[in-house]
Amino acid sequence: MTASSESHWFKSSYSGGSGTECVECAYTDGGTLIRDSKRVDGPLVRVRSGAWRTFVQTLARGTLT
Template structure:
């Protein structure tokens, strides 16, 4: 995972369905050729994380429990 400054077009970004109901906890993602960019929706011009497609798939399939650090298995 690395910080990335590449700009995906505005229409390519989508909000996580697990983002908070208010506007203070929104994560957005954008699919790119070699993986996925992730950003804080409050800072659209800020840094992004770039992860591989495999890392994204693993996260979506089995996200970690933030409170315990354990997976959903």
């Protein structure tokens, strides 16, 4: 899978400030793409909208174990 050049990537607010632990996300029609910001041409993880929403809500509640 490759990222569209039109994708708007943003860094996760949970990424480390040292530049060594950066995760970027981009929203698509079907969900969210996730990549390592140091490897922009590297592999991507695609997560469907419902799964991403559940994941983010779980993080916000602090109930991820």
